[in-house]
Amino acid sequence: AEETEFYSSTDHMMELLVIERSLIQSLRDFITAQKQCIDGFNSVVEACENASGDFPECLEKYISNPFTAFKLVRRLRMERNMVEQVTETCSSYIADFLANVSLVSQRLPSEKDMDGVALGLIRLQDIYRQLQIITVDVSGQVNVTPLDPDDSFHVAMVALQNHKFQYALLWLQETFRQLEDGIPALVTRREVLTYLGPLAFQMGNLPLALELTQQLQEMDPSCMQTKVHLAYYRTLRESIRCGSQTQTPSLPSDAPVDILTLIKPASETSYESLCRGEGIKMTPRRQRTLRCRYSTGRGNPRLIYAPIKEEQEWDHPLIIRYHDLVSEREIETIKHLSRSKLDRAKVSDHVTGERFSAETRVAKSAWLADEDNPVISRVTQRMADLTGLDMEAAEMLQVANYGIGGQYEPHFDNKLTNDTDYMTRGGRIATILIYMSDVEVGGSTVFPDIGAALRPYKGSAVLWYNLLQNGEEDARTLHAACPVFVGNKWVANKWVRAHGQEFRRRCSLSQMD
Ligand SMILES: O=C(O)CCC(=O)C(=O)O
Numbered sequence: 001a002e003e004t005e006f007y008s009s010t011d012h013m014m015e016l017l018v019i020e021r022s023l024i025q026s027l028r029d030f031i032t033a034q035k036q037c038i039d040g041f042n043s044v045v046e047a048c049e050n051a052s053g054d055f056p057e058c059l060e061k062y063i064s065n066p067f068t069a070f071k072l073v074r075r076l077r078m079e080r081n082m083v084e085q086v087t088e089t090c091s092s093y094i095a096d097f098l099a100n101v102s103l104v105s106q107r108l109p110s111e112k113d114m115d116g117v118a119l120g121l122i123r124l125q126d127i128y129r130q131l132q133i134i135t136v137d138v139s140g141q142v143n144v145t146p147l148d149p150d151d152s153f154h155v156a157m158v159a160l161q162n163h164k165f166q167y168a169l170l171w172l173q174e175t176f177r178q179l180e181d182g183i184p185a186l187v188t189r190r191e192v193l194t195y196l197g198p199l200a201f202q203m204g205n206l207p208l209a210l211e212l213t214q215q216l217q218e219m220d221p222s223c224m225q226t227k228v229h230l231a232y233y234r235t236l237r238e239s240i241r242c243g244s245q246t247q248t249p250s251l252p253s254d255a256p257v258d259i260l261t262l263i264k265p266a267s268e269t270s271y272e273s274l275c276r277g278e279g280i281k282m283t284p285r286r287q288r289t290l291r292c293r294y295s296t297g298r299g300n301p302r303l304i305y306a307p308i309k310e311e312q313e314w315d316h317p318l319i320i321r322y323h324d325l326v327s328e329r330e331i332e333t334i335k336h337l338s339r340s341k342l343d344r345a346k347v348s349d350h351v352t353g354e355r356f357s358a359e360t361r362v363a364k365s366a367w368l369a370d371e372d373n374p375v376i377s378r379v380t381q382r383m384a385d386l387t388g389l390d391m392e393a394a395e396m397l398q399v400a401n402y403g404i405g406g407q408y409e410p411h412f413d414n415k416l417t418n419d420t421d422y423m424t425r426g427g428r429i430a431t432i433l434i435y436m437s438d439v440e441v442g443g444s445t446v447f448p449d450i451g452a453a454l455r456p457y458k459g460s461a462v463l464w465y466n467l468l469q470n471g472e473e474d475a476r477t478l479h480a481a482c483p484v485f486v487g488n489k490w491v492a493n494k495w496v497r498a499h500g501q502e503f504r505r506r507c508s509l510s511q512m513d
């Protein structure tokens with residue numbers, strides 16, 4: 001069976017605590033079984049010892065008595081029976097419990113999960129520029145969840161393997177600081193310095209590299225590599241001192257560098273800043289033109305007595321939010337139905353169309369059909385009633401649950417034009433994105449091209465058109481799901497296909513368009 005991947009879905013992560021409990025239980029069971037076996041062997045030993053009596057002085061004389069010989073054979077025959085019985089029961093007994101232990105342990109996270117969560121943390125730090133998560137509980141107590149030196153070191157190593165050098169430096173410095181503070185750890189200062197010195201050098205901080213390498217040399221004066229590094233750094237420093245002045249400014253001063261200011265100054269995209277809530281291109285004046293109303297889907301009988309609050313979130317292009325489109329109970333049903341089906345969400349290659357799993361989309365998804373449950377068909381019907389769009393050609397409902405640092409990098413929802421499905425059903429003309437949870441921090445849906453950011457509000461849905469009236473892709477609909485910083489994010493996508501909408505789209509939203 002395929003191994004469970006945990007980090008790409010917070011819902012699956014919850015299982016880990018249960019698995020840990022069953023691991024503890026199965027280990028205990030195994031130990032109990034072992035003890036029972038030992039007890040069995042103990043009684044066999046005792047029985048043999050009791051039966052054997054004193055060792056005869058003269059063996060020849062002992063055996064010469066046929067009755068004694070008979071009794072000896074009989075006794076040993078019985079001993080053999082006892083041993084065979086106890087080994088047989090024990091070995092199958094123990095094997096069963098051992099198999100159970102290894103079965104449970106296979107359900108524990110893999111190396112891939114370890115790297116996945118570490119990369120998730122790095123991504124969060126990358127985007128939200130924050131290291132620690134500070135929560136305040138009901139009693140007003142402020143809680144920080146710090147990583148211990150071994151945790152930090154692990155994140156640093158993953159950062160290094162993924163060529164995220166600034167983060168590797170940051171986490172190694174954090175590890176080092178904690179070790180200096182005397183926090184107990186398996187990782188040693190020497191180990192940390194071995195990475196830290198060269199990394200500081202690589203990041204252009206020669207004074208720091210020199211200082212760290214000097215410390216390393218003091219710890220281990222005989223290490224050849226340290227000697228070489230140190231000599232190299234010293235030569236470099238001298239040549240900078242004596243050389244032309246123009247060279248000096250390229251190296252940072254001795255002042256401690258705030259690494260966070262070093263991180264990604266130039267390469268940052270508007271996706272990342274929008275995720276932090278920066279650069280949203282909505283002016284108060286423009287906002288005043290956005291409308292809000294209760295909609296009955298133009299007098300749809302199913303909505304007359306339950307109008308839905310419809311809010312214009314964006315003007316160009318039009319993005320509409322429907323508040324309380326799905327109820328708490330409906331959400332619970334949808335989550336429940338998808339739980340067992342959740343599988344790592346894939347992305348397609350732009351050229352080949354091949355599907356693969358990537359860090360650009362850290363989530364698990366499941367498809368639900370209208371026939372799966374009355375709740376699904378009811379929600380589909382409600383969407384049709386409200387928007388006036390034909391759901392005949394729409395795709396099934398795609399439910400997604402995000403993972404640690406779970407995100408979906410900027411993309412277009414529209415299907416590839418070379419897809420046969422595209423030929424028959426047309427492109428994904430519209431997206432209706434249902435938010436099935438609130439997210440405490442992070443997790444917005446952002447549109448980098450237009451500078452829009454939509455917050456996930458539980459029960460609400462947003463709608464936008466991916467295709468222009470002429471059928472071409474609307475470049476402004478490039479969008480992304482920001483990494484979840486704190487919380488669980490559940491969404492459901494309904495992709496409406498172009499076929500069947502020929503006479504519907506124009507009029508359906510005319511009052512707002
Ligand atoms: O989760 C979100 O906010 C957006 C999801 C999305 O864009 C998608 O699944 O295509």
Ligand SMILES: [Fe+2]
Binds near residue numbers: 479
């Ligand atoms: Fe999307």
